[in-house]
Amino acid sequence: MAAVSVLGAGSWGTALAILLNSNGHNVTIWSIIEDEVKELNETRENKSKLPGIHIPQDITITNSLEEAIDDKELLVMAVPSKFVRNTAKMMKQFVREDQIIVNVAKGLEDTTLYTLAHVIGEEMPNNHIAVLSGPSHAEEVSRNIPTTCVAGSKDHETAKKVQDIFMNSNFRVYTSSDVTGIEMGGALKNVIALAAGISDGIGYGDNTKAALMTRGITEISRLGIAMGADEQTFSGLSGIGDLIVTCTSMHSRNRRAGILIGKGYKLQEALDEVKMVVEGVYTAKAALDLSIKYKVEMPIIRQVNEVLFGGKETKKAVQDLMIRDKKIEYTN
Numbered sequence: 001m002a003a004v005s006v007l008g009a010g011s012w013g014t015a016l017a018i019l020l021n022s023n024g025h026n027v028t029i030w031s032i033i034e035d036e037v038k039e040l041n042e043t044r045e046n047k048s049k050l051p052g053i054h055i056p057q058d059i060t061i062t063n064s065l066e067e068a069i070d071d072k073e074l075l076v077m078a079v080p081s082k083f084v085r086n087t088a089k090m091m092k093q094f095v096r097e098d099q100i101i102v103n104v105a106k107g108l109e110d111t112t113l114y115t116l117a118h119v120i121g122e123e124m125p126n127n128h129i130a131v132l133s134g135p136s137h138a139e140e141v142s143r144n145i146p147t148t149c150v151a152g153s154k155d156h157e158t159a160k161k162v163q164d165i166f167m168n169s170n171f172r173v174y175t176s177s178d179v180t181g182i183e184m185g186g187a188l189k190n191v192i193a194l195a196a197g198i199s200d201g202i203g204y205g206d207n208t209k210a211a212l213m214t215r216g217i218t219e220i221s222r223l224g225i226a227m228g229a230d231e232q233t234f235s236g237l238s239g240i241g242d243l244i245v246t247c248t249s250m251h252s253r254n255r256r257a258g259i260l261i262g263k264g265y266k267l268q269e270a271l272d273e274v275k276m277v278v279e280g281v282y283t284a285k286a287a288l289d290l291s292i293k294y295k296v297e298m299p300i301i302r303q304v305n306e307v308l309f310g311g312k313e314t315k316k317a318v319q320d321l322m323i324r325d326k327k328i329e330y331t332n
């Protein structure tokens with residue numbers, strides 16, 4: 001059994017800590033927010049982000065990053081993407097080179113356009129870095145609902161180690177070496193889920209959503225392949241798998257925010273209502289910048305940006321996608 005820390009006490013960090021604890025590991029949760037640590041220790045429940053789920057007493061919950069990192073085999077980074085760089089910067093004074101770092105956040109760094117494993121690797125270049133991704137809502141994982149994910153690392157032994165530590169009979173983990181593909185699928189599906197939510201919020205139907213999902217995975221794979229990812233990854237758990245769950249589930253924070261925007265909420269009003277992180281909003285602009293950098297056409301991503309940040313009317317955005325030039329399905 002391993003000593004493991006989960007950094008970040010949101011819904012995903014909490015769910016993964018409980019999963020790892022149920023696998024028999026010695027688990028610590030760290031949060032930068034003192035009040036959050038106090039409340040979790042007092043109530044043993046993450047009332048605002050994962051209500052109704054008991055956090056076992058033998059999980060240590062701390063505000064000390066040094067304590068969280070000390071002597072752990074695996075460090076799971078479960079903070080939202082916009083905090084990944086700073087958290088990694090704070091970690092590196094305590095981290096030893098033999099500790100594996102697993103990123104479970106799904107996003108891109110908006111200033112550099114880097115994937116998050118790349119950001120972590122820049123800050124801690126001597127550590128083995130892995131990612132864990134796939135169709136996995138915290139609300140279901142914490143209730144032991146059968147779930148599948150993929151553990152990715154350039155180093156196969158590291159991916160296998162992550163697989164061993166996380167896997168149980170309700171949480172099946174595959175391995176992969178395509179870290180870029182896994183991260184691009186996980187980050188960009190959130191933007192497509194916003195689009196799917198917007199379509200649902202307008203009152204459009206299943207046909208529209210299926211179109212957004214299908215053409216959405218085409219856009220994601222096109223960009224991912226241009227960035228060196230393996231095409232197959234986008235047919236896998238972190239590609240189409242995660243796109244399906246995020247575009248269709250009521251648990252999805254991205255889809256829920258999209259529904260509200262489709263109903264006429266302003267972006268900030270939708271974010272205030274969802275309360276937890278809506279990563280697609282932060283990824284949308286970076287995805288568009290990457291599409292320009294790699295000269296890849298991404299019309300849905302472009303329309304989502306225009307709705308979120310350009311005040312474009314949602315029905316007009318859908319209409320503009322419908323009246324684009326005639327195309328052959330498998331070309332741009």
Ligand SMILES: NC(=O)c1ccc[n+]([C@@H]2O[C@H](COP(=O)([O-])OP(=O)(O)OC[C@H]3O[C@@H](n4cnc5c(N)ncnc54)[C@H](O)[C@@H]3O)[C@@H](O)[C@H]2O)c1
Pocket residue numbers: 008009010011012013030031032033036049078079080081083087104105106107136137138139275276277279
């Ligand atoms: N919730 C899910 O079901 C789920 C599943 C898979 C992946 N993810 C990904 O995991 C990441 C975290 O998502 P979440 O849903 O747990 O978010 P959340 O909104 O529930 O939690 C955010 C947490 O981040 C931490 N935090 C806040 N400010 C911070 C700061 N300045 N520095 C460091 N940490 C800070 C706090 O512990 C806070 O509770 C996201 O990238 C998300 O896409 C979420």
Ligand SMILES: O=P(O)(O)OC[C@H](O)CO
Pocket residue numbers: 106134135136137190193242245246251252253254255277278279
């Ligand atoms: O709730 P969302 O939209 O942040 O999605 C969470 C996970 O990424 C689903 O796999």
